[in-house]
Amino acid sequence: MSLPSIPPVSGVISLPATSGLTAPMLTALTQALGVPREVLAADDQIEHAWANLPRLLDRIPAEHRSETLVRMCVAVATGLFDSAINYAWNAAIIELREKVRRFGLTVVPQVTGKSFDERTLLELKDADLLSLCLRLNLIAEEGYYLLDQCRDIRNNFSAAHPSMGALDETEFLAFLNRCAKHALSTEKNPRGVDIQGFIAAVKGTRFNAAQLTAWVDRLAQTFDAQRELLIGTLHGIYCDPAAGEEARVNALWVCERLAPTFSPRTKSDLVDRHHDYLAKGDEPRHKASQLFFERLSLLSLLGETELHALVTSASHNLMSVHNAFNNFYNEPPFAERLNAITSQNRVPESAQFEFVSAVVTCATGNQWGVSNAAVGYYNKMVRSFSPNEIRIMLSLVDSNSIVRSRIVTSTACKKRFADLVRMLDPSSVPANVRPSYDAWAAFH
Template sequence: MLNSLTQALGVSREVLAADDQIEHAWLNLPRLLAQIPTEHRSETLVRMCVAVATGLFDSAINYAWNAAVIELRQKVRRFGLTVVPQVTGKAFDERTLLELKDADLLTLCLKLNMITEEGYYLLDQCRDIRNNFSAAHPSMGSLDETEFLAFLNRCAKHALSNERNPKGVDIQALIASVKGARFNGPQLDTWVDRLSQTFDAQREMLVGTLHGIYCDPAAGEEARVNALWVCERLAPTFTPRTRSDLVDRHQDYLAKGDEPRHRASQLFFERLGLLSFLGEAELHALITTAARNLVSVHNSFNNFYNEPPFADRLASITAQNRVPESAQFEFVSAVVTCAVGNQWGVSNAAVADYHKMVRSFSPNEIRIMLELPDSSLTVAARVRMHSTCKTRFAELVRLVDSSSVPTNVRHVFDRWAAFGA
């Protein structure tokens, strides 16, 4: 057919692709088309195949590019046309989408995380090839079948077969919901799901917004609880950039001397299990403050009933972080003092937390504990004066792993471990 056509027009057969080139492209076409989901195989790709069959690779490139652009526009629609302006800061609607130049469409898709940086780079090269070597414009030259196959592979991989299509979150709707009534289970699940599906940059920004709501003294308690619940559910998937942004926000409160927001931010990090990111100095302050509060309650009226929540908080803070060496003495002495109790007993509801913390003592913390009976602290007097306190101290000693006991206090450990056994 091609021979007859070129002869009828009186031109050389060489103006079209050679038969072996057409055969090469045709044989490799099914493998590339298999990458493209059925729903994306439109009439545009049918026309591309017909162009390949006749050796019109410049037309085939144009059809492949058109199919890629159509799908990228669909991705933006699925993201949410009403949400795009919240990300870009510019007005955006269907008409704007249709009037976008191909280069601007690629930039938008990259910003919305619909294509990767690699995909953007390769598709932008395809855009340049299409503009200069396809039938869409006067061509600078011709492409062979290998170059066409590479072109189609990029379009298929990064635009047509790439199902990465995050859905944008309506920021105003999220904030309005968080500041409304306390979330029920399905409502919380819905917002967590939406934030999980959006792209990293928007999720990072919204987590920062929720942190700000939680730390705002003027925010209602329901809004603070809603913000915390959402972030607690998302915390295991936080990216390094999200954690870094939260730490920066926290440090800003500290630098500005905004004590109410700073304290709230510390509690936010504690609830999310991220205290280790605040640095040793802040961790020292948190642990020593919690230890002092526990001892203060222990020494106050009705201590057996009031200790459990304070013991629980200290256990929660130290369970997720290594206790800085500078805070170890105050931490250990508080735990051991309360766990030993007094001549009237111990707070039974807090014992489980005390034992949990003692079992997790580091070698240096074990050394501090074993040296307490010879100190001038209250706990030393109780151990010397009351047999029940002495027995409870020995029970605490037996909770630690003997292999973690430092050599220089091994003889003290052995003596207490054998006491009353």
């Protein structure tokens, strides 16, 4: 005759009913041995634990439901909560060891600074295993705290050692819940990066697309502390004047791909490194670091003073090329650089005059024309002018400026300036220069 089943909760594991089988057996057993029935868990305690067990088992992925958990269920069905705790803990320890293996046994020494292999892993005491998992970010601080409490309970209240006392079904369920949530769940298992291998690869030949993707994925999957360390190392390689160009390019490529996911701590660490170069007067590394932040669209992290210096320097460089020989051919990369700097950041007010003067002067051109390859960058920057930058632009024609002299002497320059004015957003034009704007916008 088959036993009736406990009505399953939708989506939750269904276990067979056992009360009709185990309750009489436990009573007969204790009577046969001449001991009180009370030495074992009461029938209602067993039923309570058994009824709540499916929900907890359902939190454990199928691949972790091993024979150890089967033995735990048998122990629960017979009221042996001290044995059930021991089985649950063994299952948790087995999975934590697997997490370390998935992280990478060869990588662990690079994190801990100590030798580590399979034998070391198997010989680790439970307390040391928990500490290692916390350090590798395989469990969170909350998980470490709660699992460490479970370790203490297992050592003092389970069948593994002489017990200090007996736990009831509620305490067992809480124990299993912690093991399921913090050790047996399918939480993301970061994989450690072989630091030595990674640095060797970065300093080797230039990455192809597959290599770049593989290394970016590995850094994305590792734990936060190691990823932050490696990003700082890549910044150092990029800024090192002695580093080969292929190594610098590899370092930059990896960081560019990861930049959108940089944590606040990573950004803070990079800024600290950058300002260390400045404080030490290491000009080559400082300039390289500025370019690193620029390429990653992180210039806003460096502060207004440094951004002022970058904008004005790029503006001066553009004007120098514009006023030099063969300017139409040489301007585009300098215009592109100025656009790259200003498109990702608000131009500091102290740098706006230099910026606007350079852009408008070069975009207006001279009597021979304008650098066609740079026009796209100039138009983009003009369209993004703030109200104060619009005011500066329109005031150039009323001051002793290169723009004014060219407009006065060249009809083509005058027309190009009017075209630039028409690119401005009318709603951004300040009231005190509105008449000048209207006049130039109407010019043909």
